[in-house]
Amino acid sequence: MTTTGPTTARAPETITYTGIESSYEGTMLEVRHLKKNYGSGEKTARILADVTFDVKPGEFVCVVGPSGSGKTTLLRSIAGLQAPTSGEVIFEGETVTEPPAKMAVVFQDYSRSLLPWMTVAANVELPMRNKFDKAERARRVEDALISVGLAGKGSLYPWQMSGGMQQRAAIARGIGYQPDVLLMDEPFAAVDAQTRIELEDLVLRIRQAYNTTVLFVTHDIDEAVYLADRVIVLSGAPTSVTENIVVDLPRPRDQIETKALPRYAQIRNQVFKLIQEAKSHASVQS
Ligand SMILES: Nc1ncnc2c1ncn2[C@@H]1O[C@H](COP(=O)(O)OP(=O)(O)OP(=O)(O)O)[C@@H](O)[C@H]1O
Numbered sequence: 001m002t003t004t005g006p007t008t009a010r011a012p013e014t015i016t017y018t019g020i021e022s023s024y025e026g027t028m029l030e031v032r033h034l035k036k037n038y039g040s041g042e043k044t045a046r047i048l049a050d051v052t053f054d055v056k057p058g059e060f061v062c063v064v065g066p067s068g069s070g071k072t073t074l075l076r077s078i079a080g081l082q083a084p085t086s087g088e089v090i091f092e093g094e095t096v097t098e099p100p101a102k103m104a105v106v107f108q109d110y111s112r113s114l115l116p117w118m119t120v121a122a123n124v125e126l127p128m129r130n131k132f133d134k135a136e137r138a139r140r141v142e143d144a145l146i147s148v149g150l151a152g153k154g155s156l157y158p159w160q161m162s163g164g165m166q167q168r169a170a171i172a173r174g175i176g177y178q179p180d181v182l183l184m185d186e187p188f189a190a191v192d193a194q195t196r197i198e199l200e201d202l203v204l205r206i207r208q209a210y211n212t213t214v215l216f217v218t219h220d221i222d223e224a225v226y227l228a229d230r231v232i233v234l235s236g237a238p239t240s241v242t243e244n245i246v247v248d249l250p251r252p253r254d255q256i257e258t259k260a261l262p263r264y265a266q267i268r269n270q271v272f273k274l275i276q277e278a279k280s281h282a283s284v285q286s
Pocket residue numbers: 038039045047065066067068069070071072073074219
């Protein structure tokens with residue numbers, strides 16, 4: 001099923017996904033007319049023009065768009081890491097003005113997000129320091145490391161691990177304190193193709209196990225369609241949402257079987273065409 005509504009349309013009510021409902025029952029995340037400019041006066045760069053969409057509890061939503069369309073800018077604004085020029089992000093009913101406690105972010109650059117002077121276990125424990133007692137923290141760290149396939153590796157330092165293992169550790173840190181929503185910004189862009197495939201499946205398993213809503217930014221169309229319940233396609237800057245595409249592919253997904261489905265190719269081609277159109281529109285404007 002595909003929606004073809006206007007750029008600022010709400011997500012359809014008939015989403016067919018198999019995710020588990022989170023404890024939060026309203027709309028998990030509302031992005032309302034988000035606008036972001038950089039610079040001022042004649043040097044103003046209009047990046048986000050008017051971005052509006054919703055994410056429901058349990059949904060896995062991927063955001064794709066041409067390079068420079070402001071995907072990272074969007075995610076940073078949603079995470080409360082930078083203020084929008086105008087518009088609003090509402091997370092679990094409250095306007096985001098700073099990073100919310102129940103939101104975790106995993107960035108592309110794992111080498112800079114993990115603290116090199118701390119062991120992996122200490123890195124995973126860091127965001128839960130003031131939340132749980134010592135025994136509960138230790139239990140959660142162990143669970144998170146098991147979930148990402150790093151059981152028994154907690155005493156290593158990040159620099160003693162491969163890139164794929166470091167990104168697993170960054171994911172463990174994101175999920176360890178069980179956020180309601182996990183924001184991921186091109187998290188697998190810096191790992192090799194084989195590791196990327198493993199990490200995609202890992203994220204799907206974790207999402208199922210931890211009952212987490214995921215908003216995942218990627219420039220990789222195949223990755224977006226493989227992972228998502230819904231793909232949000234952005235225009236080129238100044239950016240708005242051009243399409244909300246429901247990915248009505250069965251779960252659990254499988255790297256070979258899912259990608260062999262005619263429906264997979266159909267959705268993939270639709271997203272591809274939209275991105276190409278956005279790129280050519282952007283190059284005409286610039
Ligand atoms: N802090 C900043 N100050 C000024 N300009 C910025 C800043 N951050 C991003 N930009 C500019 O905003 C535009 C969008 O950047 P952003 O990284 O959000 O896009 P993106 O879609 O994630 O790009 P890519 O797909 O290439 O990673 C770019 O032209 C970038 O140079």
